[in-house]
Amino acid sequence: MADPVLSLRDLRIWYGAERGAVRAVDGVSLDLMPGETVGLVGESGCGKSTLGRGVLGLLPEGAGHAGEVSFKGRNLLDIKQRELRSMRGPELGMIFQEPMTRLNPLMRISDHFEEVLQIHEPKIGKKEARNRSMEALRGMGIPPTRYKQYPHEFSGGMRQRIMIALALVLRPAVVVADEPTTALDVLVEAQILRILADLRRNFDTALLLITHNLGIVAEACDRVAVMYAGRVVEQGPAYDVTTKPSHPYSRELLRSTISLSTTELHSIPGAPPDLVSPPPACRFHPRCPNAMAVCAQQWPPTEATSPGRRSECWLHATDRIPVGLEQPLQREALAASEEA
Amino acid sequence: MSAPVATQTLIEVRDLNVHFAINASFKARVTGRGGATVKAVDGVSFDLHEGEVLGLVGESGSGKTTLGRALLGLVRPTSGSVKLRGEELVGLPERDLRPKRRHLQMVFQDPHASLNPGMTLQTALAHPLQIHKLTSGDAETQAKVRETLELVGLFPTQRFSDSFPSDLSGGQKQRAAIARAIITGPDLVVADEPVSMLDMSVRAKILDLMIDLKERIGLTYVYVTHDLASAKFFCDRVAIMYLGRIVEIGTVDEIFNEPKHPYTQALIRAIPEPDPDKALPRDLPRGEIPDAARPPLGCSFHPRCPKAFNICGWEARDLQTMLESRWMDLGEDRYGEERPLVGDFSKLKSTEHDAFLPAGSGKDPGELLALLEKIRAEEPDEPMWTGVKEMHAEAHGVRVTFEPGIDPPLYETGGAKAACLLYKPD
Amino acid sequence: MTATTSVTGAPDTPPTTGPPKRRGGILSKIAAPYKQSHGVQRFMLVTGTAVSLIIVLLAIFAPLIAPFSFDTYQADGARFPTQGEPSDVNPWGTTVQGFDVMSRTIYGARTALEVLILAVVFSLAIGVPLGLISGYVGGWLDRIMVLIMDALFAFPYLLLAIVAAFLLTNTIDSGIVVTAIAITVVYVPQYFRVVRASTLSAREATYIEAARAMGAKPSTIIRKYLFGNVVQSVPVIATLNAADAILTLAGLGFLGLGIQPSEAAEWGYDLQRAIADAGAGIWWTALYPGLGIVLAVTALTLVGEGLNDVLNPTLRRRRIKRPVISSSAVGPASAPTTEREAG
Numbered sequence A: 001m002a003d004p005v006l007s008l009r010d011l012r013i014w015y016g017a018e019r020g021a022v023r024a025v026d027g028v029s030l031d032l033m034p035g036e037t038v039g040l041v042g043e044s045g046c047g048k049s050t051l052g053r054g055v056l057g058l059l060p061e062g063a064g065h066a067g068e069v070s071f072k073g074r075n076l077l078d079i080k081q082r083e084l085r086s087m088r089g090p091e092l093g094m095i096f097q098e099p100m101t102r103l104n105p106l107m108r109i110s111d112h113f114e115e116v117l118q119i120h121e122p123k124i125g126k127k128e129a130r131n132r133s134m135e136a137l138r139g140m141g142i143p144p145t146r147y148k149q150y151p152h153e154f155s156g157g158m159r160q161r162i163m164i165a166l167a168l169v170l171r172p173a174v175v176v177a178d179e180p181t182t183a184l185d186v187l188v189e190a191q192i193l194r195i196l197a198d199l200r201r202n203f204d205t206a207l208l209l210i211t212h213n214l215g216i217v218a219e220a221c222d223r224v225a226v227m228y229a230g231r232v233v234e235q236g237p238a239y240d241v242t243t244k245p246s247h248p249y250s251r252e253l254l255r256s257t258i259s260l261s262t263t264e265l266h267s268i269p270g271a272p273p274d275l276v277s278p279p280p281a282c283r284f285h286p287r288c289p290n291a292m293a294v295c296a297q298q299w300p301p302t303e304a305t306s307p308g309r310r311s312e313c314w315l316h317a318t319d320r321i322p323v324g325l326e327q328p329l330q331r332e333a334l335a336a337s338e339e340a
Numbered sequence B: 001m002s003a004p005v006a007t008q009t010l011i012e013v014r015d016l017n018v019h020f021a022i023n024a025s026f027k028a029r030v031t032g033r034g035g036a037t038v039k040a041v042d043g044v045s046f047d048l049h050e051g052e053v054l055g056l057v058g059e060s061g062s063g064k065t066t067l068g069r070a071l072l073g074l075v076r077p078t079s080g081s082v083k084l085r086g087e088e089l090v091g092l093p094e095r096d097l098r099p100k101r102r103h104l105q106m107v108f109q110d111p112h113a114s115l116n117p118g119m120t121l122q123t124a125l126a127h128p129l130q131i132h133k134l135t136s137g138d139a140e141t142q143a144k145v146r147e148t149l150e151l152v153g154l155f156p157t158q159r160f161s162d163s164f165p166s167d168l169s170g171g172q173k174q175r176a177a178i179a180r181a182i183i184t185g186p187d188l189v190v191a192d193e194p195v196s197m198l199d200m201s202v203r204a205k206i207l208d209l210m211i212d213l214k215e216r217i218g219l220t221y222v223y224v225t226h227d228l229a230s231a232k233f234f235c236d237r238v239a240i241m242y243l244g245r246i247v248e249i250g251t252v253d254e255i256f257n258e259p260k261h262p263y264t265q266a267l268i269r270a271i272p273e274p275d276p277d278k279a280l281p282r283d284l285p286r287g288e289i290p291d292a293a294r295p296p297l298g299c300s301f302h303p304r305c306p307k308a309f310n311i312c313g314w315e316a317r318d319l320q321t322m323l324e325s326r327w328m329d330l331g332e333d334r335y336g337e338e339r340p341l342v343g344d345f346s347k348l349k350s351t352e353h354d355a356f357l358p359a360g361s362g363k364d365p366g367e368l369l370a371l372l373e374k375i376r377a378e379e380p381d382e383p384m385w386t387g388v389k390e391m392h393a394e395a396h397g398v399r400v401t402f403e404p405g406i407d408p409p410l411y412e413t414g415g416a417k418a419a420c421l422l423y424k425p426d
Numbered sequence C: 001m002t003a004t005t006s007v008t009g010a011p012d013t014p015p016t017t018g019p020p021k022r023r024g025g026i027l028s029k030i031a032a033p034y035k036q037s038h039g040v041q042r043f044m045l046v047t048g049t050a051v052s053l054i055i056v057l058l059a060i061f062a063p064l065i066a067p068f069s070f071d072t073y074q075a076d077g078a079r080f081p082t083q084g085e086p087s088d089v090n091p092w093g094t095t096v097q098g099f100d101v102m103s104r105t106i107y108g109a110r111t112a113l114e115v116l117i118l119a120v121v122f123s124l125a126i127g128v129p130l131g132l133i134s135g136y137v138g139g140w141l142d143r144i145m146v147l148i149m150d151a152l153f154a155f156p157y158l159l160l161a162i163v164a165a166f167l168l169t170n171t172i173d174s175g176i177v178v179t180a181i182a183i184t185v186v187y188v189p190q191y192f193r194v195v196r197a198s199t200l201s202a203r204e205a206t207y208i209e210a211a212r213a214m215g216a217k218p219s220t221i222i223r224k225y226l227f228g229n230v231v232q233s234v235p236v237i238a239t240l241n242a243a244d245a246i247l248t249l250a251g252l253g254f255l256g257l258g259i260q261p262s263e264a265a266e267w268g269y270d271l272q273r274a275i276a277d278a279g280a281g282i283w284w285t286a287l288y289p290g291l292g293i294v295l296a297v298t299a300l301t302l303v304g305e306g307l308n309d310v311l312n313p314t315l316r317r318r319r320i321k322r323p324v325i326s327s328s329a330v331g332p333a334s335a336p337t338t339e340r341e342a343g
C-alpha cells in the first residue's frame, strides 16, 4: 500500500479568545492517501474548517498549534510562511465555499488561469497554458467557447466549478474543499459531486471534503472522518461508517439526517459544547444516549473496530472499564458537578 | 404524510405574476417601458386548503421566496389574484393590508438575521400583540408572550424572555422567530427555508415543532425549500417550481412515487442519499438553470430535458449549446478542427423558430452545413434534432428552421398535474 | 433554572447554563469601551476623557474658579492695566482691552461647551431623523435629500459656517444659539450621510422585513427597529465632530462673526485680538486661549479616535495572546487509521 501524502499526528489548533483558548482542533490524527477522497463531517462549530485550513497553514494570527502535519516528509507547521505560500497551488489546493468572492470580477477566466500557471510554472508557454486550462475547464463541464468570458457571465454553480478547475490546474497533491456545494442546489451539487468523483479516478489528487451532509459522504468519499468538538471520534471507509456507524455520535448524526426514506424525525439532544471548556473525558457524554459513568471520568480509548476503522468510545473497550463505572451515566448528578 | 382532508379553501391564487425590472435605463424607468424584466413568478395558480402543508420546491432563483412573499403582500404582484377566504389581497393599499398581516405570517431562512439584535425576546414578541392590539394591558401581554415561548419550547420562559438574540443558538433563534410568527394567531405561515441554515441535528427538532404547532393551533403552512427530502416528510402537497412557474403539483405520494415531469424526476434522482445501499443511479439534466430574464421558448425546461421532443420549443440558443457541449466532450483536436467553421456566436440571429448560424470568416457556408449534417448523423439521440425541420446554406451561413414550440400549461396526468407536453391530450 | 443537559428545557439549549446575561444600564454601556480597550487605545481614551472632563468642569464652575468675570476690567476700584504682564492680581496677565486673560480663558471653555452642546444636539436632532427617513423611504425623497446634503458637504466647511453665521447674525440675532446653528449647518450633512448609509444596509436586514410582515407601520419600523441599530455609529462621529466644531467656532470668532465680545469670552476672538501683541513680545494674550483650543481639540480627538478603534470592528486589533498548548491539559491523541496500519 502506498504511503499517505499527508498525515496529521496529534494536531491541535487553538484560537486565542477573551474567554480563554478555543480548542477548535484538539488532538487529531488522520492520513490522506494519494488519490483518495476523505469526507470530514460533523455539526457546525466542531472545528472542520479550522482543521482544513490548518492543513494548508491558513490560520489567523492568534491561533496556536501543536502536533504534526507531514507532507512529503516535512512538517508543514515548521515551514516558513513564505515557503508555505509558494507550495499553495502546485502542492496544496483549497476550494472555498463562496465562489463569487474568490474570482476577480475584472479578469477574464482565461487571465485567472494563465496568471496562476505563470506564477507557479514560469517556463510554461502560452499555448501550453491555454491547453492545460481548457482541459481543466472541460473536465468541470465548462465549454471551451466560454474561456474568454468574465466571472459575472457565469452562474453560481459554474463559478464554483471554475474555482475547482482553478485549484486543479496545477495538479496539486492535496486539495481541501470546504463545503464546496453548500451554497448550491441539488442539481448543481450533484453535478459537482459527480465531477469530484471522476476526479479521484483520473488524477492522483487527495481530497479532503468538508461537509455536513452525510449523503454527500456516502456518494463521493472513499473514507470518512467524523468530527465532534475538535476530535475525530470515528474514521473508516465511507460505506462502512454510513451503513454501520460504530461511534454513538456518528450513529446519532446519521439518524438525524432527513432523507427520502425518513419516516420518523430524530435529533440529538443538546448542542455541541463550547470549545473553551469542553466537557471532561468523552466530549460527547452530555448528549450520548449510551453514556456510562466512566465516560464522564476517563478518556475513551481509540479502538480499531474493524480493518481500517477507528472509534473513540468506551463501548468498544468494555473490558477495560473500571469496575463500578459501567452503569448508565446519571445525567443530573453530572450536571450538578458541572455547575460546581 | 396523510392525504389532505377536503376542507375549506384558505388561499386561492390565480394567475399570479411578479415581475421585477432589472438593469432598467433611466428612460425605461421613467416611461415604464423597455428594459428587461425577470418574471420571478409567472402565472401561478393554486389553492391552499385549511390545515394543509404545501411545499414549494425548486432550484435557486426559481421564484419560491418571491411567491411566498407575494402571498403575504410583502412584494407587490404585477397582476393576478390572491384571495384569503375569498377576500382579494392583490391591489390593497399597504394600509388596508397591514391589519390582514395578523392572519398571514412568515418565518425567514436566516434565524441569525430575522430577529432585531437590540430587542429582548419579550419586547420582540410583545410588539406584534401591540400592533394589532390583541391584548389589553402589560400583564396580559406578558402572559401571552410567556405562553407562546412555552409553546415553542423556549422554557424556562423566565430566562428566555429576557435574553437577546445573541444569547441564543441558531435553533433557539428559529424557535423565537416561529414564536413571533404564531403569537398573533395566524391562519397561514409561510416558512421560507426555515431549517436550511441549521445543523442536521437541529433540523428535525424545528420540523417537529412546526408539526406540533400545526396540530395544536391549527396552522396552514407554505413550506419553501430546495430540500426534497424534508418536503417529502413534512408536506401534504408539493409544488415544483422552475423559472417562476409551477411545473408540477400533486400530493406527496404522487410527486415522490410517480413524478410525472422530467424535471421533478431529475430532482428526485439528484438527492444525495446517506444510505449507500439505497443510492439511486444518477442521470442529471445537462446544463444550467437558464437566465431568468431570457427564459427559453416553449417549455422552459427543454434545453436540459432528456425527453424533449419536436414541439418543446427549440430555438437558436439550443444550437449554440449543442455545439458547445459537443466541443467540450470531443477534446482539443476536434475543437480546433470544427470551431473555425462556425462564426461568432454573438452574431447568431434568431426569429421565432428560425436561426441563422454564421459561418466562420472565409469559410464556405456549405462546409458548415456539412458539419451540422455530420453532427446530426453522429449524435442522433440529441433531442434538439427532433425539433429541426430544415437546414440550408445561405450566403455567409446556415439557416436552421425549427418546429414551432408550445408553452405547456399544467395538464392532468392521472396523478399530479404536470406542465409537460408529454401529457398533452391530443 | 434547570441545569441539566438532558432534554428538559429547550431541546437545543447549549450545555452552558448559568444566569442569563444581563445588559447593564447606560453606565455600563458607557464604561464598556474603557474596559474593552487596551494599550495605546486605552491611553488615548483615558487621557482624552480626563482632559475633556477637566475642561468641562472648568466651564461649569467658571464663576467659582475664574478670579473675575470675562468682562471685568477692574478690581477693588482699580482698572487693570492693558496688556499687563502676569501679576498677583492677573496671574496670566491682561489683554489689550484690559480684561483678565485667565478669566477669559476659563470662561472661553464655558462658551465652547455651550456652543458644542447646542450644535451637537441640533445636528443630531436634524441629521439623524433625516438620514433615517431618507434611507428607509428611498426614492425621489432620498435623491433630493442626498443632492442637498452633498452640495452642503462639498462646501468648504468654514466658508459654510461663515455664510450661515453672516446671514443669521444679520437677520436674527447674534450670540451662542446663532453660532451653534451656524455650526449645525456644517455638521448636519455628516450625520445625515453616516446615518443614511447604515440605514440603507439595515433596511435590507431580514428583521426589518419581519417587522413589515408583522404589520408594523413605517414610522414604527424606523423608531423601533432601525433607530437602535443605526445610531451606534453616531457617538464616534459626534465626538470627532465636536473637536472639529471647536475649531470652526474659533475660526468664526477669529473673523469676528457669531458671538460678540460683550456676550461671552471666546478663544478665537481673543486670539485675533492678540495677533498684534505677539510681535511686541506680549506672549500671554495669545498663549492661553491658543492652549485652550489645542487642548480641547486634542482631547476630543483622542476620545473620538479611541472610541473608533474600540467600537469599529474592522479597526479592532486582536490583542489576544496565542494560546499555549500544554499537553498536560489535553486529552490523548487519537490514533490514526490507514489501510496500511490496519491491514
Ligand SMILES: Nc1ncnc2c1ncn2[C@@H]1O[C@H](COP(=O)(O)OP(=O)(O)OP(=O)(O)O)[C@@H](O)[C@H]1O
Pocket (backbone or CB within 6 Å): A015, A016, A017, A022, A024, A042, A043, A044, A045, A046, A047, A048, A049, A050, A051, A060, A212, A275
Ligand atoms: N478566528 C477565530 N477566533 C476564535 N475562535 C474561532 C475562530 N474561528 C473559529 N473559531 C471557533 O472555533 C470553533 C470551530 O470553528 P470552525 O469554523 O472550524 O467550525 P466548523 O466545523 O467549520 O463549523 P461550520 O460547519 O459552521 O463551518 C468554533 O467554536 C468557532 O467559534
Ligand SMILES: Nc1ncnc2c1ncn2[C@@H]1O[C@H](COP(=O)(O)OP(=O)(O)OP(=O)(O)O)[C@@H](O)[C@H]1O
Pocket (backbone or CB within 6 Å): B020, B021, B022, B038, B039, B040, B058, B059, B060, B061, B062, B063, B064, B065, B066, B067, B226, B292
Ligand atoms: N427585489 C428583487 N429585484 C429584482 N429581482 C429580484 C428581486 N427579488 C428576486 N428577484 C429575482 O427573482 C427571481 C426569483 O428569486 P427568488 O428569491 O424568489 O428565488 P428563490 O426560488 O427563493 O431562490 P433561493 O432558493 O435562492 O432562495 C431571481 O431571478 C431573482 O434574481
Ligand code: SF4
Pocket (backbone or CB within 6 Å): A247, A248, A249, A282, A283, A284, A285, A286, A288, A289, A290, A291, A292, A295, A300, A312, A313, A314, A315
Ligand atoms: S465514550 Fe461513552 S459517552 Fe462517549 S460516545 Fe462512547 S458511550 Fe457515548
Ligand code: SF4
Pocket (backbone or CB within 6 Å): B261, B262, B263, B299, B300, B301, B302, B303, B305, B306, B307, B308, B309, B312, B408, B419, B420, B421, B422
Ligand atoms: S414539455 Fe416535457 S418533454 Fe418537453 S421539454 Fe418540457 S419537460 Fe421535457
Ligand SMILES: [Mg+2]
Pocket (backbone or CB within 6 Å): A048, A049, A050, A178
Ligand atoms: Mg466551516
Ligand SMILES: [Mg+2]
Pocket (backbone or CB within 6 Å): B064, B065, B066, B192
Ligand atoms: Mg429563496
